[in-house]
Amino acid sequence: MDLKSSDRVTSTPLRSTASNGLKIVIVGGFGVGKTTMVRSVSEIRPLSTEEVMTHAGVGIDDAGGVQDKTTTTVAFDFGRISLNDQMILYLFGAPGQQRFWFLWDRLFAGTLGAVVLVDTRRVQDSWYAIDRLEHHGMPFIVARNDFGGPAHKLEDIREALDLSPEIPLIDCDARERESSKKVLITLVNHLYALSTAAEGTT
Amino acid sequence: MTSRPVDREDPDRLYIVTGGRSRVDESSIDLVSLIVSECDPAPGMQSEHVRILRMCTNPMAVVEIAAELGLPVSVVKILLCDLLDTGRITARHPTIAPAKTRLPDPAILKQVLLGLEKL
Numbered sequence: 001m002d003l004k005s006s007d008r009v010t011s012t013p014l015r016s017t018a019s020n021g022l023k024i025v026i027v028g029g030f031g032v033g034k035t036t037m038v039r040s041v042s043e044i045r046p047l048s049t050e051e052v053m054t055h056a057g058v059g060i061d062d063a064g065g066v067q068d069k070t071t072t073t074v075a076f077d078f079g080r081i082s083l084n085d086q087m088i089l090y091l092f093g094a095p096g097q098q099r100f101w102f103l104w105d106r107l108f109a110g111t112l113g114a115v116v117l118v119d120t121r122r123v124q125d126s127w128y129a130i131d132r133l134e135h136h137g138m139p140f141i142v143a144r145n146d147f148g149g150p151a152h153k154l155e156d157i158r159e160a161l162d163l164s165p166e167i168p169l170i171d172c173d174a175r176e177r178e179s180s181k182k183v184l185i186t187l188v189n190h191l192y193a194l195s196t197a198a199e200g201t202t
Numbered sequence: 203m204t205s206r207p208v209d210r211e212d213p214d215r216l217y218i219v220t221g222g223r224s225r226v227d228e229s230s231i232d233l234v235s236l237i238v239s240e241c242d243p244a245p246g247m248q249s250e251h252v253r254i255l256r257m258c259t260n261p262m263a264v265v266e267i268a269a270e271l272g273l274p275v276s277v278v279k280i281l282l283c284d285l286l287d288t289g290r291i292t293a294r295h296p297t298i299a300p301a302k303t304r305l306p307d308p309a310i311l312k313q314v315l316l317g318l319e320k321l
Contacts, residue, residue: 013259013260013262014236014260014261014262014263015260015261016260016261018236018260018261018294019236019261019294020236020294020296020297021232021233021234021235021236021263021294021296022234022296022310022314023233023234023296041321047265047266047269047270048269049265049268049269049274049275050268050274050275051274051275051276052274052276052277073274078265078269080263080266081317081318081321082317083313083314083316083317083318084313084316084317087310087313087314087317088234088236088263089314089317089318090233090234090263090265106276107233107275108233109232110232110296112306112311112314139305177321181318181321184318185315185318185319188311188314188315188318189315191305191306191311192308192311192312192315194305195305195306195307195308195311196308198305199308
């Protein structure tokens with residue numbers, strides 16, 4: 001019997017009054033620092049889980065269909081922040097690759113908003129994520145994780161990403177708690193502005 | 203993105219764990235719905251059910267249960283539905299409706315901001 005992660009006691013229990021779970025998703029390419037960012041602000045060590053996507057066999061209930069299905073696994077990391085006695089914010093680090101977006105509605109419906117984490121050495125990795133977020137109508141901000149690479153101006157990155165001026169674009173160091181905190185606050189402020197503006201027009 | 207126990211998992215095992223069901227009313231259980239045990243495990247219960255009941259003496263999110271059990275989220279949702287149907291657990295669902303076009307309530311966002319600023 002191999003040791004499974006599930007046999008460890010890892011979690012710090014939530015307060016008994018916890019009642020409202022919220023989600024923010026951090027999207028980015030491989031190695032861009034998603035888990036690092038989750039870890040820097042999370043009250044638990046980041047955990048990993050996965051979802052299985054079944055192709056062609058969705059909804060088939062009979063046992064005969066089981067072996068004909070092809071399945072794809074998408075893994076993602078997460079951490080959490082207890083905001084107050086009731087509200088718990090879950091932060092998900094999600095891979096930006098294509099197959100992941102098929103699961104967006106199933107897993108991340110109701111997400112407050114998203115952070116697109118960008119590595120300026122691989123700006124093109126973010127194009128697809130930004131396109132999909134826009135497609136899903138999910139508000140987001142963009143944060144450049146500082147890897148000590150070439151010092152592009154933020155405005156050049158905005159241009160490279162073809163990002164509209166109203167979408168916040170900031171610098172961050174995902175290893176630093178204060179910096180990651182600032183990224184989350186920037187996102188929520190952006191959401192607040194969008195939300196109050198939307199209320200004003202209805 | 204590192205460990206993928208499920209890839210090495212025998213699909214038959216996942217099939218057995220869920221009693222062969224592949225569908226659940228997923229709209230009723232969110233990734234961050236908080237699950238609370240309402241009873242102690244009883245003799246003869248399926249081991250996954252026992253573990254869920256032990257885990258959820260304090261509220262625990264669906265995604266955390268999935269990580270602890272090392273099972274895919276959709277499989278865990280099916281297990282949770284069994285326990286919900288028999289009243290052995292209760293679920294505290296997110297108050298934000300998963301509507302595609304709706305932005306979160308500013309009052310909720312205010313509270314999120316307050317919580318983040320205290321970090």
